[in-house]
Amino acid sequence: MFNKFLLVFIEEVTNYLDLGYPVDVIYLDFQKHLTKSSHHRLLLKLEAHGIGGSVLRWIESWLCGRKQRVMLGGQVSDWSEVLSGVPQGSLLGPILFVLPYILVILMSNSEVLIWQVTT
Secondary structure, X not given: OHHHHHHHHHHHHHHHHHOXXXXXXXXXXXXXXHHHOEHHHHHHHHHHOOOOXXXXXXXXXXXXXXXXXXXXXXXEOOOEEOOEOXXXXXXXXXXXXHHHHHXXXXXXXXXXXXXXXXX
16 A cells, blocks of 8 residues: 555656646654643644634543553552653544644645555
8 A cells, every 4th residue: 555655646746846846745753742742732732723612621631630650560659640642542642633733734725645654
């Protein structure tokens, strides 16, 4: 599948360059973004894109206020507040972290190709 997308991508870029149009390419790796982005920054981004009111408060209550601790060899650490990332295995988490990028793409007047590479 990736090879097919790569051929389509190269064809599109070549066509635009042949016509004299500029081409910009952005590569994003969301793996670290999903685990390291702060809740506060995400909420600010969502609010900047028009998500507010009870929906934003619901998202904030889902993200914030979580705590975690580590247990190793019978020893347990103190509880620590989780300030970044999303709950593992959640469906909403990845959507929330890519939503601001999707909104920017939708507001642009450009042709956009998006694909996912899994390893």
